[in-house]
Amino acid sequence: MAEFTGMVLTKKGRDLQAKAESGVVLNFTKVAIGDGNHGEQNLEDIESLLNPIQDLWITGIQVESGQCKVHSAITNEGLDEGFYVREIGLFAQDPDLGEILFAIALAREADFLPADGGTTVINNEFEIIVIVANAANITANISNTGYVSREEFNEFVLRFNVTSERTEKNSEDISKIGLRLTNLEQSYSNNFTSNQFTEDLNTLVDVVVSRGVYDSLNKRLVV
Numbered sequence: 567m568a569e570f571t572g573m574v575l576t577k578k579g580r581d582l583q584a585k586a587e588s589g590v591v592l593n594f595t596k597v598a599i600g601d602g603n604h605g606e607q608n609l610e611d612i613e614s615l616l617n618p619i620q621d622l623w624i625t626g627i628q629v630e631s632g633q634c635k636v637h638s639a640i641t642n643e644g645l646d647e648g649f650y651v652r653e654i655g656l657f658a659q660d661p662d663l664g665e666i667l668f669a670i671a672l673a674r675e676a677d678f679l680p681a682d683g684g685t686t687v688i689n690n691e692f693e694i695i696v697i698v699a700n701a702a703n704i705t706a707n708i709s710n711t712g713y714v715s716r717e718e719f720n721e722f723v724l725r726f727n728v729t730s731e732r733t734e735k736n737s738e739d740i741s742k743i744g745l746r747l748t749n750l751e752q753s754y755s756n757n758f759t760s761n762q763f764t765e766d767l768n769t770l771v772d773v774v775v776s777r778g779v780y781d782s783l784n785k786r787l788v789v
Contacts, residue, residue: 569673569674569675570654570671570672570673570674571609571671571672571673571674572671573654573656573669573670573671573694573695573696574609574610574669574670574671575610575668575669575696575697576609576610576611576612576613576666576667576668576669576670577610577611578613578660578663578666578667578668579658579666579667579668579669580610581660582658582660582666582668583698583699583701585660585661586698586701586702586703586704587699587700587701587702589702589703590661590703591703591704591705592658592698592701592703592704592705593658593659593704593705593706593707594624594627594636594656594657594658594668594704594705594706594707595624595657595658595659595665595706595707596621596622596624596657596707597621597622597623597624597636597638597654597655597656597657597694598615598618598620598621598622598654598655598657599615599618599619599620599622599640599651599653599654599655599679600615600616600617600618600619600620600649600651600652600653600655601617601619601649601650601651601652601653601676602615602616602617602618602652602653603616603652604616604653604672609670609672612667612670613666613667614655614667615653615655615667615670616653617653618653618655619649620640620645622638622639622640622641623638623639623709624636624637624638624706624707624708624709625637625638625639625691625708625709626706626708627704627705627706627708629698629704632697632698632699632700633695633696633697633698634695634696634697634698634704635693635694635695636656636693636694636695636696636706637691637692637693638691638692638693638694639689639690639691639692640679640688640689640690640692641688641689641690642679642680642681642682642686642687642688643682643687643689644682645679645680645681645682646681646682647681648678648679648680648681649678649679650673650676650677650678650679651673651676651677651678651679652672652673652676653670653671653672653673654670654671654672654694655667655668655669655670656668656669656670656694656696668696669694669696671694775787
């Protein structure tokens with residue numbers, strides 16, 4: 567079982583966070599993993615992964631209480647050669663420097679990620695938690711391909727079930743309305759296609775107008 571250090575902001579990451587707290591958009595661009603061994607190097611001084619091998623999807627972000635959870639997943643799909651995952655980096659777009667290594671975590675005990683095509687299929691969801699303090703605008707380059715998380719799938723199923731129930735109820739209501747209209751039409755002759763009354767304003771001769779004046783020229787009542 568892999569064991570990693572906590573995610574640590576690099577110096578460039580701290581500088582970008584300060585910019586974000588002053589109003590700059592904090593845009594996470596990707597997650598990447600590699601097998602580089604940084605030894606005793608101070609994590610804050612690291613500016614790039616030592617040996618990046620695979621870029622990972624960002625599948626979503628959640629911001630609450632000064633923390634940002636960046637969701638991603640490790641998969642061996644399409645991986646030609648296996649490797650030990652020793653470094654994980656979160657990247658962001660700096661308006662002055664371009665894409666930077668925002669935060670990094672190193673493995674104390676690394677797991678081996680096998681190549682694709684073997685007996686082991688890997689698809690592990692994980693989240694990176696970083697402190698974003700007072701940053702107001704936080705975005706991420708969310709991939710529209712790949713796997714959905716378990717939470718996203720469950721939410722989709724819930725929405726689908728609710729929508730299906732509403733659709734079924736609407737269909738029943740529409741059927742009831744159609745039946746009532748049919749019964750109403752059948753209760754009158756001619757299905758409302760002709761006037762059912764013996765008097766209209768053109769033949770009004772024996773009705774006493776108790777209020778207003780009957781305009782016989784224009785065949786109308788004037789109140």
